[in-house]
Amino acid sequence: MKAKRRLGRELIGEAVVLGGLIASIVGLWRNNALLLCLVLGESALALLLWHGRDDVALFAVSGLLGPLAEVVFVRAGVWSYANPGLLGVPIWFPPAFATAALCGQQLARTITALRMNILSRATG
Numbered sequence: 001m002k003a004k005r006r007l008g009r010e011l012i013g014e015a016v017v018l019g020g021l022i023a024s025i026v027g028l029w030r031n032n033a034l035l036l037c038l039v040l041g042e043s044a045l046a047l048l049l050w051h052g053r054d055d056v057a058l059f060a061v062s063g064l065l066g067p068l069a070e071v072v073f074v075r076a077g078v079w080s081y082a083n084p085g086l087l088g089v090p091i092w093f094p095p096a097f098a099t100a101a102l103c104g105q106q107l108a109r110t111i112t113a114l115r116m117n118i119l120s121r122a123t124g
Helices: 002-028 032-049 053-075 093-123
Strands: none
Touching: 002 032, 002 093, 032 053, 032 093, 053 093
16 A cells, blocks of 8 residues: 555656646746746756656657757748747757656656556455
């Protein structure tokens, strides 16, 4: 039961970090500089919470490849952004992509652990 509670708390914490990132973007997308500062702080918090080797690698790769793909899409005319910054995408994209990926990974790990915990209790 303790493991299930701990995992439940982790799930809530992960959802709060991701929800904070989403709320920041929704509320501040018109102000690239302010949003960049806030997202950098949220990124730092995420890395403080989850900083294993795989976490840092995912953070770095997502922060690079996500925005790079967006630049390609914008340059190809697939879509555009209402408040672009550098190369047609907002300047806060790299840390936002990286933080969202890290939160997604953590949520997936916790949901999997919760599921395994529930299944092991049901069969054991």
